[in-house]
Amino acid sequence: MTGEVWLILGGARSGKTRRGLAIAGGYPSRVYIATAEARDAEMQARIAHHRAERGVEWKTVEVPLDLCEALRNADGAGTVVLVDCLTLWLSNLVERERSVEAETALLAETLCALSATVILISNEVGLGIVPDNALARKFRDAQGRLNQAIAALADHVELVVAGLPLKIK
Amino acid sequence: MTGEVWLILGGARSGKTRRGLAIAGGYPSRVYIATAEARDAEMQARIAHHRAERGVEWKTVEVPLDLCEALRNADGAGTVVLVDCLTLWLSNLVERERSVEAETALLAETLCALSATVILISNEVGLGIVPDNALARKFRDAQGRLNQAIAALADHVELVVAGLPLKIK
Amino acid sequence: MTGEVWLILGGARSGKTRRGLAIAGGYPSRVYIATAEARDAEMQARIAHHRAERGVEWKTVEVPLDLCEALRNADGAGTVVLVDCLTLWLSNLVERERSVEAETALLAETLCALSATVILISNEVGLGIVPDNALARKFRDAQGRLNQAIAALADHVELVVAGLPLKIK
Numbered sequence: 001m002t003g004e005v006w007l008i009l010g011g012a013r014s015g016k017t018r019r020g021l022a023i024a025g026g027y028p029s030r031v032y033i034a035t036a037e038a039r040d041a042e043m044q045a046r047i048a049h050h051r052a053e054r055g056v057e058w059k060t061v062e063v064p065l066d067l068c069e070a071l072r073n074a075d076g077a078g079t080v081v082l083v084d085c086l087t088l089w090l091s092n093l094v095e096r097e098r099s100v101e102a103e104t105a106l107l108a109e110t111l112c113a114l115s116a117t118v119i120l121i122s123n124e125v126g127l128g129i130v131p132d133n134a135l136a137r138k139f140r141d142a143q144g145r146l147n148q149a150i151a152a153l154a155d156h157v158e159l160v161v162a163g164l165p166l167k168i169k
Numbered sequence: 170m171t172g173e174v175w176l177i178l179g180g181a182r183s184g185k186t187r188r189g190l191a192i193a194g195g196y197p198s199r200v201y202i203a204t205a206e207a208r209d210a211e212m213q214a215r216i217a218h219h220r221a222e223r224g225v226e227w228k229t230v231e232v233p234l235d236l237c238e239a240l241r242n243a244d245g246a247g248t249v250v251l252v253d254c255l256t257l258w259l260s261n262l263v264e265r266e267r268s269v270e271a272e273t274a275l276l277a278e279t280l281c282a283l284s285a286t287v288i289l290i291s292n293e294v295g296l297g298i299v300p301d302n303a304l305a306r307k308f309r310d311a312q313g314r315l316n317q318a319i320a321a322l323a324d325h326v327e328l329v330v331a332g333l334p335l336k337i338k
Numbered sequence: 339m340t341g342e343v344w345l346i347l348g349g350a351r352s353g354k355t356r357r358g359l360a361i362a363g364g365y366p367s368r369v370y371i372a373t374a375e376a377r378d379a380e381m382q383a384r385i386a387h388h389r390a391e392r393g394v395e396w397k398t399v400e401v402p403l404d405l406c407e408a409l410r411n412a413d414g415a416g417t418v419v420l421v422d423c424l425t426l427w428l429s430n431l432v433e434r435e436r437s438v439e440a441e442t443a444l445l446a447e448t449l450c451a452l453s454a455t456v457i458l459i460s461n462e463v464g465l466g467i468v469p470d471n472a473l474a475r476k477f478r479d480a481q482g483r484l485n486q487a488i489a490a491l492a493d494h495v496e497l498v499v500a501g502l503p504l505k506i507k
Binding site: 007009011124125126127128129130132140141143144145147148150151152157159166168169 | 179180181182183184293294295296297298300302305308309330331332333335
């Protein structure tokens with residue numbers, strides 16, 4: 001039996017991660033995949049702070065790029081994996097000029113083959129005015145396509161607004 | 170009997186057009202009103218690609234400005250007209266310094282007098298930070314007012330998030 | 339008995355204020371707390387226009403900063419207080435370098451002790467691309483945290499899209 005896939009969408013500081021942690025609460029085995037990179041001391045402190053907040057029930061893995069491999073390594077029945085977040089992962093892919101299309105297809109394929117429950121956090125970034133910056137426009141399009149692809153295969157999709165989940169699938 | 174009016178709102182790459190095409194699927198006669206202008210080769214290629222994707226069941230009309238006239242020309246019982254999209258139409262109006270207020274009132278009046286089912290695609294652009302640029306702020310306000318005016322008269326309004334429609338009316 | 343708290347969220351020109359006024363419609367005593375400052379003639383004209391639109395049933399108070407004091411002064415059973423809006427209040431706090439965290443905690447405490455029904459209007463600003471500007475990013479984070487804090491204690495939370503309220507709590 002394959003595990004369920006949750007996609008938790010929302011804006012900046014909307015409470016997406018907190019919602020993901022709440023969903024994960026009941027699982028005996030919990031893996032947190034952080035896609036942020038600790039590039040400076042401020043970021044390192046922030047990551048350490050969040051890790052302490054989650055508590056010892058969580059195993060944390062830092063994975064800026066190789067998300068599919070990390071998902072397969074964490075897999076197991078009764079396990080929940082929280083991916084926080086797809087937006088930073090996408091940003092890392094774009095920066096390294098990896099093919100977003102190929103990586104999205106691979107992620108979709110990987111998700112469908114896991115036994116663990118996977119909760120993916122992602123930003124909704126397309127509801128503002130068109131950005132001046134061409135790279136920002138390209139990123140916005142890529143994020144929209146990635147969210148659509150994952151939403152299509154997910155069992156549950158929520159939009160978090162002001163900390164409150166709105167069920168959209 | 171007048172036809173139904175659908176307003177499909179969403180962000181960039183949220184799957185708005187795909188949702189509009191799905192709603193239109195059951196109608197024997199289908200007209201696609203494209204408000205984009207094919208100003209360069211890239212845009213021409215993109216328009217041709219989308220036209221091929223829609224298939225031969227669709228008649229395509231390119232109408233950057235005179236939307237009401239195009240709607241009346243396409244009208245007929247059993248017909249569905251997909252307007253893609255109000256955001257580009259608004260942008261074309263603003264560029265030519267046409268009165269957005271007068272054009273919005275005219276569109277509302279036209280929509281209420283048609284026999285065809287009309288599906289209007291529009292962007293939600295007001296959920297980001299206030300833009301630095303005064304023109305962008307003015308456009309954002311105009312888009313918000315246009316969306317409100319059409320939503321008020323529409324029979325159905327949906328917000329599309331990651332390809333999933335959320336019914337709001 | 340304490341009064342109810344409503345949080346009305348939405349984007350620019352989404353019809354948030356109109357929705358707030360509609361909710362307030364049934365109350366015999368109505369107080370409108372405007373957090374905007376009338377810094378120039380254009381803003382003064384706009385404020386006067388909105389005041390005339392609301393009608394004589396409304397008492398208007400202009401409060402750029404001391405929201406909690408204004409709420410306590412307006413309090414009373416059977417009274418409705420409309421705060422329009424938290425986003426401008428937050429912006430005024432940030433400009434004067436007041437502690438947003440302390441002011442948010444004080445507001446939460448004040449809201450829980452009132453007899454009046456309070457309707458708070460606030461912008462959702464985190465659903466666009468990450469702003470280039472560091473101050474804009476900081477504001478976006480502060481707005482997200484403020485909205486979460488008020489949503490957590492509110493009895494009713496709505497997201498207004500194109501003039502249509504979507505219930506999220």
